[in-house]
Amino acid sequence: MAKYIGKRLLRSLLTLLIIITIVFSLLRLMPIEGYFENFEKLSTAQINVGLRQLGLKDPLPVQMINFWKGVFKGDWGVSHKYRVGAPVLDIIAEKVPVSMKMGLAALGIALLLGLPLGILMARSTRTRFKIGDKLGTVFVVIIEGIPAAIYHLLIQFYGSKLPGFDMFFHADRPLTWILPIFSLALGNIAYYAMWLRRYMVDENNKDYVRLARAKGVSGGRIFSSHVFRNAIVPLAQFIPTSVILTLMGSLYVESLYSIPGMGGLLVQAIQRQDNTLVQALVLIYAAISILGLLVGDIFMALLDPRIALGKKEGDR
Amino acid sequence: MEEKPILSAKDLELKFTLRGKVMTALRGISLDVYKGESLAIVGESGSGKSVFTKTFMGLTDANGAITGGELWYKDTDLTALKTEAQWRKIRGKEIAMVMQDPMTSLNPLKTVGWQIQEAVELHQGLKGAAAHAAAVEALKDVGIDDAERRYHQYPHEFSGGMRQRVVIAIAIACKPQVLICDEPTTALDVTIQAQILGLIKDLQKKYKLTTIYITHDLGVVANVADRIAVMYAGDIVEIGKCEEVFYDPKHPYTWALLSSLPQLGVKGEPLYAIEGTPPNLFVEVHGDAFAPRNPKALNIDFVERPPFFEVSPTHKARTWLLDPRAPKVEAPERIRHLKEQGVSLRVQ
Numbered sequence: 179m180a181k182y183i184g185k186r187l188l189r190s191l192l193t194l195l196i197i198i199t200i201v202f203s204l205l206r207l208m209p210i211e212g213y214f215e216n217f218e219k220l221s222t223a224q225i226n227v228g229l230r231q232l233g234l235k236d237p238l239p240v241q242m243i244n245f246w247k248g249v250f251k252g253d254w255g256v257s258h259k260y261r262v263g264a265p266v267l268d269i270i271a272e273k274v275p276v277s278m279k280m281g282l283a284a285l286g287i288a289l290l291l292g293l294p295l296g297i298l299m300a301r302s303t304r305t306r307f308k309i310g311d312k313l314g315t316v317f318v319v320i321i322e323g324i325p326a327a328i329y330h331l332l333i334q335f336y337g338s339k340l341p342g343f344d345m346f347f348h349a350d351r352p353l354t355w356i357l358p359i360f361s362l363a364l365g366n367i368a369y370y371a372m373w374l375r376r377y378m379v380d381e382n383n384k385d386y387v388r389l390a391r392a393k394g395v396s397g398g399r400i401f402s403s404h405v406f407r408n409a410i411v412p413l414a415q416f417i418p419t420s421v422i423l424t425l426m427g428s429l430y431v432e433s434l435y436s437i438p439g440m441g442g443l444l445v446q447a448i449q450r451q452d453n454t455l456v457q458a459l460v461l462i463y464a465a466i467s468i469l470g471l472l473v474g475d476i477f478m479a480l481l482d483p484r485i486a487l488g489k490k491e492g493d494r
Numbered sequence: 495m496e497e498k499p500i501l502s503a504k505d506l507e508l509k510f511t512l513r514g515k516v517m518t519a520l521r522g523i524s525l526d527v528y529k530g531e532s533l534a535i536v537g538e539s540g541s542g543k544s545v546f547t548k549t550f551m552g553l554t555d556a557n558g559a560i561t562g563g564e565l566w567y568k569d570t571d572l573t574a575l576k577t578e579a580q581w582r583k584i585r586g587k588e589i590a591m592v593m594q595d596p597m598t599s600l601n602p603l604k605t606v607g608w609q610i611q612e613a614v615e616l617h618q619g620l621k622g623a624a625a626h627a628a629a630v631e632a633l634k635d636v637g638i639d640d641a642e643r644r645y646h647q648y649p650h651e652f653s654g655g656m657r658q659r660v661v662i663a664i665a666i667a668c669k670p671q672v673l674i675c676d677e678p679t680t681a682l683d684v685t686i687q688a689q690i691l692g693l694i695k696d697l698q699k700k701y702k703l704t705t706i707y708i709t710h711d712l713g714v715v716a717n718v719a720d721r722i723a724v725m726y727a728g729d730i731v732e733i734g735k736c737e738e739v740f741y742d743p744k745h746p747y748t749w750a751l752l753s754s755l756p757q758l759g760v761k762g763e764p765l766y767a768i769e770g771t772p773p774n775l776f777v778e779v780h781g782d783a784f785a786p787r788n789p790k791a792l793n794i795d796f797v798e799r800p801p802f803f804e805v806s807p808t809h810k811a812r813t814w815l816l817d818p819r820a821p822k823v824e825a826p827e828r829i830r831h832l833k834e835q836g837v838s839l840r841v842q
Contacts, residue, residue, distance in 0.1 A: 304556070384598060385593060385595060385598040385599040386598065386599055386600050386601040386602075388553070388593065388599070389591070389593055389599045389600070389661065389664070390601070390612075391553060391585065392551060392553060392585055392586065392590070392591040392593070393585065393586035393590065393591075393612070393613045393616070393664055393665070393668055394582045394584075394585035394586030394587055394613075394616050394617065394668065395586075395612060395616065396578065396579075396582060397578055404601055404604075407603060408601065408602070408603050411603070481603075482602075482603060483602075483603060483605075483648045483650070484602060484603075484648065484650050
């Protein structure tokens with residue numbers, strides 16, 4: 179296992195290296211305006227001095243090596259457009275906590291409500307009229323079927339009329355956190371409920387459940403230690419990714435409530451051609467996506483004995 | 495066999511409701527099973543053999559219900575059991591089951607030991623180390639070497655035959671009175687089949703189990719059963735000791751079934767097959783259910799259902815041919831001399 183994780187980490191680093199090289203090279207093709215605050219007013223000589231100072235006149239491999247050196251030293255460059263002169267890491271560090279707090283709260287709520295809802299629906303499929311399952315399905319279909327933007331807007335519009343609530347987010351007023359967190363959670367509630375229900379119904383129809391009934395195991399115990407336990411495995415794989423993804427924030431909800439989070443940062447950085455910021459964000463996004471997959475796979479292997487990481491076929 | 499049966503069905507009728515249509519899966523079936531015996535229920539797919547045995551454990555699918563007749567286990571009226579909690583006193587503890595496909599009948603995420611121990615804890619009232627020891631003992635009982643180590647392994651680390659041994663260990667760990675084996679060897683290699691059948695036979699002797707086999711393999715039947723019940727379209731048409739049913743069959747369906755034995759085939763000629771298809775159980779069956787496929791059916795076969803006629807105290811068949819007024823119809827030539835021909839029904 180440790181050997182496998184080591185190998186996977188090395189391979190992940192390699193993937194990261196390739197992604198960054200591609201993005202880095204592509205960004206060199208971008209117009210150089212992105213490195214200057216007041217490009218129009220500068221003379222050619224001034225621009226050349228500026229570029230040289232930034233190391234952009236060096237050959238590409240040298241630039242690359244310098245960039246990586248900086249990355250490991252914690253110097254990821256400074257922003258030239260978004261917030262002139264500010265280190266990009268500072269900009270990001272200031273925005274990540276807001277997005278993450280909000281995202282984690284939303285994810286927690288989604289798991290806390292979505293999983294029980296899924297269980298409820300799965301159990302209800304075994305009753306006569308399946309009322310719980312039908313109601314749950316209506317909810318899932320509405321949330322998954324209607325574009326999120328529509329119900330986000332409705333939640334903001336009607337929710338903000340409640341006393342103490344507001345159309346916009348204020349970090350110091352806890353009540354104003356509720357609507358965006360709820361908006362963020364809603365989609366995930368439906369997602370977890372839908373998949374858990376589906377996996378549980380699948381498991382429930384398997385032969386080993388029949389055998390468990392035949393040997394006299396009670397319905398409740400079959401559900402908890404056989405059906406739920408087995409149905410959660412395919413879902414668990416995605417939970418680490420979901421956790422890590424919270425630090426990226428949500429573009430739509432954050433702009434709707436004017437939340438100073440990560441959500442819109444990349445888009446703004448690209449629009450304003452802030453090349454250093456784009457490059458730093460891409461590095462972070464790539465790294466966390468790769469990490470999420472890795473942790474998900476390890477998680478899965480811990481839960482499912484049939485997955486033997488790092489072992490060759492036939493090893494015992 | 496004068497004693498009281500351990501398991502008894504009387505005119506049992508079971509109906510399924512499927513999309514508003516009603517299917518009669520068991521049409522007034524009667525069967526007595528006696529303690530310590532080994533009974534085989536044979537019949538083609540869809541004849542209701544699995545459905546029948548599932549009613550003994552209350553495992554009928556939710557859309558099925560017993561609509562008539564009686565079903566007794568010792569002194570317990572099984573038709574009166576309504577809740578899962580009531581059924582759990584029977585399931586596993588009194589009647590245990592070995593299912594067809596060992597590849598899917600174990601939970602893939604639990605160790606085999608855990609799964610056996612679950613049964614031990616439920617039915618033997620043991621906990622902790624004692625339950626663990628009993629589970630290891632059960633593994634040894636079914637002939638698994640190195641049981642202590644095997645206890646901690648997962649189903650995917652076992653071969654098909656070994657998994658079926660584990661399933662049998664689970665059944666045995668419940669210390670049941672009756673063991674139902676629902677096609678226990680169908681999914682296994684021929685070489686493994688004989689081993690598994692041998693194992694069940696040994697355990698039957700060791701624990702004085704009553705065993706009920708469900709199968710469509712007459713070779714399996716000859717190997718393990720004392721008595722045979724032949725099922726057709728939701729009813730038993732003939733029942734008797736193994737030799738009686740094999741060498742002196744009375745029901746035209748049993749004749750047809752035996753005629754289809756591949757051992758009787760002549761090289762180069764197609765194997766015998768029964769004409770037609772089983773009756774549609776969504777419509778009511780009149781008379782003898784097999785009559786439409788029986789070229790020598792009597793007129794009354796289409797009108798009235800035959801009662802059981804006794805051939806010997808242990809041998810009964812539901813056919814009008816046994817009525818004293820019936821014309822004499824002989825069994826087909828090819829199965830009349832099975833005994834003399836010494837046709838080997840045993841698994842090699």
